Amino acid sequence: MIQVKIAVCIKQVPGTTEIKINPETNTLIREGVENIINPFDSYAIEEAVRLKERFNDENIEVTALSMGPPQSIEILKEAISVGADSAVLLSDRAFAGADTWATASTLAKGIRKIGDCRLIILGKQTLDGDTGQVGPELAQKMKIPFLGYVSCITELDKNKMRVKRLMEDRYETFEINLPIAISVVKDINVPRVPSLRGKMKAKNAVIPVWGAKEIEADEKEVGLSGSYTKVVKIFAPQIKHETKIIEGAIEEKVEELHKILKELNVL
Amino acid sequence: MEIKVDKKTCTGCGICKKACLYDAIDIIDGKAVINENCIFCGACIDVCRFNSIRISGIDEEEKDFSGYSGVCVYLEANGSTLSDVGFELVSEGRKLADKLGAGLSALAVGSSIKESAVEAFDYGLDKLYLADSPVFSNNVDDVFSKILVQVIARYRPDIFLAGATWFGRTLIPKVAAILRTGLTADCTGLEIDEEKKILLQTRPTFGGSILATIITRNARPQMATVRPHVMEKKKITGSTKNYEDKIEYIEIERSRFKTGYNLIGVDRELNEKINITDYNVIVSGGRGLGGGEKFSMLEELASLLGGVVGASRAAVDSGWISYPHQVGQTGKTVNPKIYIACGISGAIQHLAGMQTSDIIIAINKDPDASIFKVANYGIVGDLFEVVPVLIKRIKNGKPLI
Numbered sequence: 001m002i003q004v005k006i007a008v009c010i011k012q013v014p015g016t017t018e019i020k021i022n023p024e025t026n027t028l029i030r031e032g033v034e035n036i037i038n039p040f041d042s043y044a045i046e047e048a049v050r051l052k053e054r055f056n057d058e059n060i061e062v063t064a065l066s067m068g069p070p071q072s073i074e075i076l077k078e079a080i081s082v083g084a085d086s087a088v089l090l091s092d093r094a095f096a097g098a099d100t101w102a103t104a105s106t107l108a109k110g111i112r113k114i115g116d117c118r119l120i121i122l123g124k125q126t127l128d129g130d131t132g133q134v135g136p137e138l139a140q141k142m143k144i145p146f147l148g149y150v151s152c153i154t155e156l157d158k159n160k161m162r163v164k165r166l167m168e169d170r171y172e173t174f175e176i177n178l179p180i181a182i183s184v185v186k187d188i189n190v191p192r193v194p195s196l197r198g199k200m201k202a203k204n205a206v207i208p209v210w211g212a213k214e215i216e217a218d219e220k221e222v223g224l225s226g227s228y229t230k231v232v233k234i235f236a237p238q239i240k241h242e243t244k245i246i247e248g249a250i251e252e253k254v255e256e257l258h259k260i261l262k263e264l265n266v267l
Numbered sequence: 268m269e270i271k272v273d274k275k276t277c278t279g280c281g282i283c284k285k286a287c288l289y290d291a292i293d294i295i296d297g298k299a300v301i302n303e304n305c306i307f308c309g310a311c312i313d314v315c316r317f318n319s320i321r322i323s324g325i326d327e328e329e330k331d332f333s334g335y336s337g338v339c340v341y342l343e344a345n346g347s348t349l350s351d352v353g354f355e356l357v358s359e360g361r362k363l364a365d366k367l368g369a370g371l372s373a374l375a376v377g378s379s380i381k382e383s384a385v386e387a388f389d390y391g392l393d394k395l396y397l398a399d400s401p402v403f404s405n406n407v408d409d410v411f412s413k414i415l416v417q418v419i420a421r422y423r424p425d426i427f428l429a430g431a432t433w434f435g436r437t438l439i440p441k442v443a444a445i446l447r448t449g450l451t452a453d454c455t456g457l458e459i460d461e462e463k464k465i466l467l468q469t470r471p472t473f474g475g476s477i478l479a480t481i482i483t484r485n486a487r488p489q490m491a492t493v494r495p496h497v498m499e500k501k502k503i504t505g506s507t508k509n510y511e512d513k514i515e516y517i518e519i520e521r522s523r524f525k526t527g528y529n530l531i532g533v534d535r536e537l538n539e540k541i542n543i544t545d546y547n548v549i550v551s552g553g554r555g556l557g558g559g560e561k562f563s564m565l566e567e568l569a570s571l572l573g574g575v576v577g578a579s580r581a582a583v584d585s586g587w588i589s590y591p592h593q594v595g596q597t598g599k600t601v602n603p604k605i606y607i608a609c610g611i612s613g614a615i616q617h618l619a620g621m622q623t624s625d626i627i628i629a630i631n632k633d634p635d636a637s638i639f640k641v642a643n644y645g646i647v648g649d650l651f652e653v654v655p656v657l658i659k660r661i662k663n664g665k666p667l668i
Contacts, residue, residue, distance in 0.1 A: 069304050097307035131452035133440040140444035148437035169542030171534040186597050187590040224307045228449025233480040245645045251667040254656045266572045
């Protein structure tokens with residue numbers, strides 16, 4: 001019996017491809033943007049569910065957790081549809097405007113309220129904020145270790161786990177004690193699509209919504225008030241160059257390309 | 268905290284609604300109404316022509332930060348040599364320190380790194396904190412965070428910069444959390460607000476489609492991780508060779524640095540060139556390649572150019588090449604001198620990982636492929652024609668025409 005309660009932190013993000021800034025008005029164009037589950041978080045949920053299946057253990061319990069506006073309930077239902085046992089939404093006006101630190105503080109309080117979570121799994125970063133900071137900050141807030149970029153969990157028992165993590169140029173294998181927070185990379189698994197049964201379960205699931213009061217958070221610790229950083233300006237990147245299309249027959253194209261590479265000193 | 272629209276001055280023009288990224292504004296009865304999606308980002312306030320929107324209740328108490336001064340840079344070690352990004356940050360830190368009229372220090376942590384670390388003096392360093400001990404031979408977060416916190420807490424820099432390497436991006440948040448200060452991830456631009464003497468930290472967000480400038484409020488140091496290869500590494504002429512008295516050796520009490528992370532083994536994939544972020548030239552292949560065996564052609568071109576092979580997500584997901592080669596938002600962010608994209612259409616997630624490369628060359632059959640929008644040079648054509656002819660041209664050394 002492994003008896004590990006797993007919390008998976010997920011976030012709802014806008015599908016980024018459509019987000020652009022109108023260069024004339026400096027305003028954001030958000031037509032056709034739909035909200036999706038942060039793709040990196042899908043690997044986190046999948047891995048938690050796979051651990052449960054791999055050890056065929058009823059005592060591994062997976063809770064998906066998200067901080068966000070009320071409509072984030074959609075991605076929590078999605079998490080249940082692919083195998084999470086339960087889900088909790090942390091939602092309160094007081095949480096708005098949070099930077100990574102205030103987000104980590106809020107999630108930490110939520111995880112404490114869930115109680116006894118020995119393993120916390122996150123995606124490597126979010127698609128919108130792109131920082132990858134919430135995981136390590138959350139772990140520090142909870143006074144537990146953090147290990148990033150996990151690409152394989154080879155062993156797990158009640159008190160420790162063995163994992164492989166991917167760095168830029170190497171894989172490192174660690175043995176580490178629980179409780180711990182980890183972030184996972186895309187290499188770790190291929191997320192499943194929900195089954196019909198899963199979808200039914202999600203449809204009927206009752207997802208509690210906890211605000212600042214329920215998680216016993218001081219308003220000063222969360223949201224914009226609890227943030228150490230603040231966005232002061234948002235703008236569109238300048239596109240600096242024009243594209244030169246190399247024309248001609250294949251020999252002419254290659255000859256020109258060769259000349260360019262020579263000028264760039266790589267030949 | 269509250270955000271309010273002044274109903275008297277609001278004209279219901281809807282500019283704020285368009286500016287809102289979070290769908291938090293509705294126009295009801297000809298007036299803007301802010302709903303619960305609002306995250307208080309302030310984008311609406313900036314665009315409102317009638318000054319009708321206000322945020323109130325943000326606790327901006329003035330704190331005294333006079334005990335903090337100067338810029339400190341983290342020199343990250345990779346074995347006994349230091350990563351380039353550290354030196355890039357010394358050059359950048361010099362500029363920032365000069366604007367503040369303050370000193371520039373660096374903290375090097377590693378094992379047998381002194382020889383490599385003193386090179387930082389060539390880039391304008393005033394003071395080096397050297398934590399050189401075998402306890403730092405493996406990059407483990409809890410061991411390194413202890414020494415960083417120790418040095419930052421003692422010397423109190425106003426600004427602390429580190430490379431946004433994979434290690435830096437997990438280590439530095441831990442350090443910032445222990446110090447209880449803000450941290451801006453993966454910056455591509457740093458400036459000093461001359462009036463307020465604070466650090467303006469600019470970073471790409473939403474996959475690089477938007478840039479955001481961020482400040483650290485009510486805490487110090489102002490901490491940022493900075494993307495490698497973005498800042499220019501520049502030697503200072505006439506820098507001192509008498510650096511010995513500018514080095515502060517940090518005493519290492521070994522028992523303090525015990526770790527709960529038990530490193531069992533390191534697998535470097537048999538020296539395969541996978542740290543693609545280290546190379547000046549990257550030749551990347553995408554869906555257009557059609558198969559894993561075709562990567563050998565790109566490898567040949569890459570090695571002729573002294574580079575390495577990268578890949579798009581499509582190529583990695585098809586199992587043609589391993590994940591460490593993946594460029595893009597789900598893979599690595601690269602900024603080589605030359606990026607050659609072969610058969611890559613240029614999905615925004617791919618562009619997010621490579622669009623800051625100095626020179627981008629795209630080879631693609633489809634003239635409308637988005638990769639051409641970010642490319643400096645484009646060849647519309649079949650990569651199976653272009654690449655082999657180019658390889659032949661380089662090898663033969665004879666002009667084709």
